[in-house]
Amino acid sequence: ERFAATGVMSGPSIDRLDAGADILDGVDLAGVTFGDTPAYTLDDGDEELVRGTANGVHGPLVWRGDIDGNRYVALGFDLESSNLTQRVAFPVLVARSVADLVTEPVASALALGEPLRYPLTPGTTAVSVTDPAGEITTIATQESGGLILFEGMGQAGRYTLSELAGEQVLDEVVFVVNAGHPIESDLRPNDALAVSLTGAAAGDVDVSERRGLADLWPLLVAVAGVVIALEWLAASAGWLRTPSFRGLARSIPRFGGRP
Numbered sequence: 001e002r003f004a005a006t007g008v009m010s011g012p013s014i015d016r017l018d019a020g021a022d023i024l025d026g027v028d029l030a031g032v033t034f035g036d037t038p039a040y041t042l043d044d045g046d047e048e049l050v051r052g053t054a055n056g057v058h059g060p061l062v063w064r065g066d067i068d069g070n071r072y073v074a075l076g077f078d079l080e081s082s083n084l085t086q087r088v089a090f091p092v093l094v095a096r097s098v099a100d101l102v103t104e105p106v107a108s109a110l111a112l113g114e115p116l117r118y119p120l121t122p123g124t125t126a127v128s129v130t131d132p133a134g135e136i137t138t139i140a141t142q143e144s145g146g147l148i149l150f151e152g153m154g155q156a157g158r159y160t161l162s163e164l165a166g167e168q169v170l171d172e173v174v175f176v177v178n179a180g181h182p183i184e185s186d187l188r189p190n191d192a193l194a195v196s197l198t199g200a201a202a203g204d205v206d207v208s209e210r211r212g213l214a215d216l217w218p219l220l221v222a223v224a225g226v227v228i229a230l231e232w233l234a235a236s237a238g239w240l241r242t243p244s245f246r247g248l249a250r251s252i253p254r255f256g257g258r259p
Helices: 089-101 191-237
Strands: 005-009 013-017 037-040 047-054 057-067 070-075 109-111 116-120 126-130 136-140 146-150 157-165 168-178
Touching: 005 047, 005 057, 037 057, 057 089, 070 089, 116 157, 126 146, 136 146
Parallel strands: 109 168
Antiparallel strands: 005 037, 013 047, 047 057, 057 070, 116 146, 126 136, 126 157, 157 168
């Protein structure tokens, strides 16, 4: 019987948890209390994440598994009798659980150096990746599934990923790594490209004209500076003399006074 209970834990406390599980990443369960909780019996393929103990009885508090190919995450305690919902750890735990259950689509093409994120099928014990040169990289995995991150995309070309359960191949996926950007590497005709190039050419003409006018300013400033320097040198050397009109004031008649 699925989810059969062997007893009841009265106010259990946590005595063991899987610190490496992605679901528990950033989830602080210190000080969390629980009410009476059944001690469920897990199947062989289920993964116990948090275990509780009380009155000599042990049982899972949080676990995940698979039912007919559908993954699930279970909380084996009553939320109303626990203070978990009053803590920051609760929304974090829910978000991590949802992220674990949502299957990300596998990209058919990646950019060079971009890591591959691949959701594993429950029961997978290892993953092998064959690169374009034929070299095989094998990665050990947990049988409960999850997500692997493969960063060995250093070559452009075709890759093959195989999920293994012992000697059996559970699934196989082929994907391509492009040497350039996916849009730049697209060789199909693009009708919008001609319009874009036309607009770019018109813009370049305007920019060139403005740049030509802007380049004249340094030359004009230099010419003005030379003219000012020449005038200063000429005045300093006495080449330019102001005419003197010393007798002009005496020749002007004065009214009401002596001539």
